[in-house]
Amino acid sequence: MAGLSIAQLLQVLLEHFGPQNWWPAETPFEVCVGAVLTQNTTWENASRAVGNLKKANLLTPEALSSTDEGELQNLIKPAGFFRQKARYLKELSRFVVREGGIEGLKAQPLKVLRPKLLNVKGIGPETADSILLYALDKPSFVVDKYTKRLLYRLGVLEGESVSYNRVKTLVEGEIPPTEEHLKEYKELHALIVELCKRYCKTRPNCRECPLRELCYNQHNP
Numbered sequence: 001m002a003g004l005s006i007a008q009l010l011q012v013l014l015e016h017f018g019p020q021n022w023w024p025a026e027t028p029f030e031v032c033v034g035a036v037l038t039q040n041t042t043w044e045n046a047s048r049a050v051g052n053l054k055k056a057n058l059l060t061p062e063a064l065s066s067t068d069e070g071e072l073q074n075l076i077k078p079a080g081f082f083r084q085k086a087r088y089l090k091e092l093s094r095f096v097v098r099e100g101g102i103e104g105l106k107a108q109p110l111k112v113l114r115p116k117l118l119n120v121k122g123i124g125p126e127t128a129d130s131i132l133l134y135a136l137d138k139p140s141f142v143v144d145k146y147t148k149r150l151l152y153r154l155g156v157l158e159g160e161s162v163s164y165n166r167v168k169t170l171v172e173g174e175i176p177p178t179e180e181h182l183k184e185y186k187e188l189h190a191l192i193v194e195l196c197k198r199y200c201k202t203r204p205n206c207r208e209c210p211l212r213e214l215c216y217n218q219h220n221p
């Protein structure tokens with residue numbers, strides 16, 4: 001890997017921003033719901049939809065799986081793609097109920113759980129890994145568009161359009177997916193999002209970025 005290691009990246013970001021203590025939710029099931037609602041939209045929009053579900057007392061797998069789909073669509077409108085996401089939420093909540101709830105899921109090993117989650121309609125790798133990491137406390141690193149952008153600009157990746165698994169394998173190759181690295185995985189993803197929202201935007205603000213001394217893009221604009 002060129003120059004910077006993933007461990008160094010985590011250290012610099014932690015020193016600059018401090019721990020992020022993600023995910024912003026009151027229960028593990030709320031994390032699952034938020035992970036679906038934030039697909040293709042901002043966290044702010046997803047959060048408004050989560051708030052509506054909370055007010056309607058629908059943030060349990062049992063309540064969500066048995067609620068009327070039309071009512072659900074109305075409540076989650078702020079998150080966009082509401083018909084599709086209502087269907088996905090119904091599928092996910094039925095899956096959680098079938099598997100014995102959050103505790104039933106937590107009791108299963110990561111290598112069994114991940115393929116099961118990926119089989120649920122509407123759950124792709126990023127959503128599955130968000131649920132695994134932040135709702136179920138399984139060490140599965142989450143890759144998103146920010147991760148690809150940042151690692152490309154840092155000179156770690158050969159392009160931004162590399163596959164999800166390429167990035168996941170690279171990070172997990174350096175910081176192995178074991179229990180002892182759970183907290184690091186949680187922080188690393190959250191800190192990358194924070195850095196990219198504040199500095200490494202589409203048009204980067206390199207002058208104020210905490211990574212400017214280590215960044216390939218900064219030295220080769």
Ligand code: SF4
Nearest residue numbers: 200204206209212215
């Ligand atoms: S120095 Fe610039 S390109 Fe590099 S990580 Fe920071 S904002 Fe992004």
